[in-house]
Amino acid sequence: MPQYNPPLRDMQFVMHEVLNIVDELKQCPKHADIDADTINAVLEEGGKFAAEVLAPLNLSGDAEGCALDKTTHEVTPPKGFKEAYAKYVEGGWPALGCDPEYGGQGLPLVVNQSFYEMMNSANQAWTMYPGLSHGAYECLHAHGTPEQQATYLPKLTSGEWTGTMCLTEPHCGTDLGMLRTKAVPQADGTYKITGAKIFISAGEHNMVENIIHLVLARLPDAPEGSKGISLFVVPKFLVNADGSLGPRNGIFCAGLEHKMGIHANSTCQMVLEDAVGTLVGQPNKGLAAMFVMMNAARLGVGNQSLGLTEVAYQNAAAYAKDRIQMRALSGPKAPEKAADPIIVHPDVRKMLLTARAYAEGGRALSTYVAVTLDKALASDDEDERKAADDEVALLTPIIKAFITDNGWIATSHCMQVFGGHGFIHEWGMEQFVRDARINMIYEGTNTIQSLDLLGRKILGDNGAKLKKFGKKIAAFVEEEGTNEAMQEFINPLADLGDKVTKLTTEIGMKAFQNPDEVGAAAVDYLRVVGHLTFAYFWARMAKVALEKQASGDKFYTAKLSTARFYFAKLLPETATLIRTARAGLQPLMEMDEALF
Known part of the structure; x- marks a missing residue:
């Protein structure tokens, strides 16, 4: 069975030695009292929960999966999941970053982000049950009515209830303008909602007494397309005026998806039959309200692959030190043994260092974005909030797409280190690969993220956001x-x-002639910009490690070795990507579609 050790030392290095997050956060009045000791203590306990409670359930949960009772429409998660959730609630973990007004602890989001990384390493499928509750909380916190906030936020904060988002329908995925679910206004101010949703993570389970669904639907007089979408809160059980639970609502699970990975999470086909809901935000403005939840989910999905990259690396590195196979080409390195440990072989080291570099680079970027999001939400300076919000908008698609692409590469490499054993369930490696693959698909495929980055976030404002971030890189270079x-x-x-600046200009000029040029270049372009962000944070980490290596702490020696590997072996991928991005549209479109 795979093991997991929370990477607390590296988290502390990124937070306190590279990014100095305490100084950054103290500038926000609500976090003026935050200190490093508090952050470290919380994450140390969070790491224990992940490693001791969640990790032992990962392999068994994957093998057992979820069970649907088609008579009652109730879903039972794998053995031990409900008990683990009770411990999660008992420990106060759901409230970590929530508003104290609703029972939250008010800690910075960056602390919650780091806690979730550890839970994702330990058990991604379990972590998805409470994971979307934070998005539902944020959406209602930002757009809910006072009545909705009073009804739902305390229960989401305590973890007594969980949340979902119900977007996708059988005939439409990302193109939500095509959705058909209908919402009919009632005399009492509620709405009767009818339709079908699919791929709803944690849509039904028995771990809590109520599940709060945020549902996109159309009003009878709604305009066509995405401009006619409204958002509704639809509880599994109706909630009485005194907060007690009323009758079962008309929303239920009609089937479970049979998936490649994340078997232990109930991915549900949800049916709504005159389900009672209340409007969130303004009519026909539901997509804007839901984007609060969607953006949180996109950051969360990047965090899922970061967690999988870390745990896969840990297990592959341990195996490579122990497994003996052949001799080093330069001669025996363990002559007292029948063969050398496979970690002496250059390509095994390449695979391990790839995973390590992507894990540590991803952690630096994710932590930076989480702190920036804290400033966007909590700064008392309007200009700082706007600048932080712009930077988060720019980097969100990179976190979602680049880190999940890297997670797929890294977990596959780590499975390869195990050889034939990597293909066997009991070692856990093939599960990490299967679980990692969905992260490139849901919450907007990575192609969608690439189009968002290049088309909307960069070309959409003539490169203003990218230039601002580029100035930070240029200042560090100077x-x-x-x-x-x-x-x-x-x-x-x-x-x-310099190459990113030139490439951006070139693609922008082509796009003026033919907008499809954006689609032809976007995926390669995002990966180039992803490497630019990783190179920036790896350079910053290397600077700190160089300054502190004289201390004799081997942590800094390892950090420098990993940084050198990243710049020598991974960053050069950008040369190929820039060439393929420049190759443009013609090689993709010249073949007649009938010939495919």
């Missing part, structure tokens, strides 16, 4: 430009920054 020890990191970072 600051370290005369530091001889940093040249191996600074020079390739500066070079890639």
Whole structure:
């Protein structure tokens, strides 16, 4: 069975030595009292919960899966999941980053983000049950009526209830303008909602007494397309005026999806038959309200693959040190044994270091974005809030797509390290690969994220957001430009920054002639910009490690070795990506579709 050790030392390095998050957060009045000791203590306990409670259920939960009673429409998760959730609630973990007004602990989102990384490493399928509750909480916190907030937020904060988002329908996925679910107004101000939704994560389970569904639907007089979508809150059980639960609502699970991975999460086909709901936000403005939840989910999905990358790396590294197979080409490295440990072989090290570099680079980027989101939500400076919000908007598709692409690469490499054993369930590696694959698909496929980044976030504002982030990179390059020890990191970072500027301009000019040029270049372009962000954070981490390596702490030695590997072996991928992005539309479109 795979093991998991929370990477607390690396989390602390990123938060306190590289990003100095306490100083950043203290500028926000609501976080003025935050300190490193509190953050570290919370995450240490969170790591224990992940490693001791969740990780032992991951393999068994995957094998057992969920069970649907088609008579009652109730779903039973795998053995131990409900008890683990009770411990999660008992520990106060759902309330970590929530508003104290509703019973929350008010800690920065970056703390919750780091906690969720550990839970995703330990058991992604379990973590999805409470995971979307945070998105539902944020959506209602931002757009709910006072009555909705009073009814639902305390229960979501405590973890007594969980939340979902019901978007996708059998005939439409990302193109929500095509959805058909109908909402009919009632005399009492509620709505009767009828329709069908699919792929609803944690849509039905018995771990809590109520599930709060956020449902997209159309009003009778709604305009066509995405401009005619409204958002409704639809509880599994209706809630009485005194907060007690009333009768069962007309929303139920009609079937479970049989999936490649995340078997232990109930991915449901949900049917609504005159389900009672209340409107969230303004009529026909539901997509804007739901985007609060969708953006939180996209950051969360990147976090899922970050967690899987970390745990896959840990297990593959441990196996490579123990498994003996063949001799090193340069001669025996363990002559007292029948063969050498496979970690002596260069390609095994390449696979391990790829996973390690993607895990540690992803952690730095995710932590940075989480702190930036904290500032966007909590700063008392309007300009700072706007700048932070723009930066989060720019980096969200990169977190979702680049980190999940890397997670697929890394978990596959780590399975390969195990050889034939990696293909066997009991070692856990093939589960990490299967679980990682969905992260590239849901919450907007990675192609959708690429189109969002290039088309909307960059070309949509003539590169303003990218230029602002680029100025931070340029300032760091200028600051370290005369530091001889940093040249191996600074020079390739500066070079890639220049190439991204030129590539962006070139694609933008082509797009003026034919907008399809954006679609032809977007996926390669996102990966190039993903590497630019990783190179920036790896250079910053290398700077700290160089300054502290004289302490004798091997942590910094390992950090520098991983940084050098990233710049030498992974960053050069951008040369190919830039060429393929520049190849443009014609090679993709010249073949007649009838010939496919």
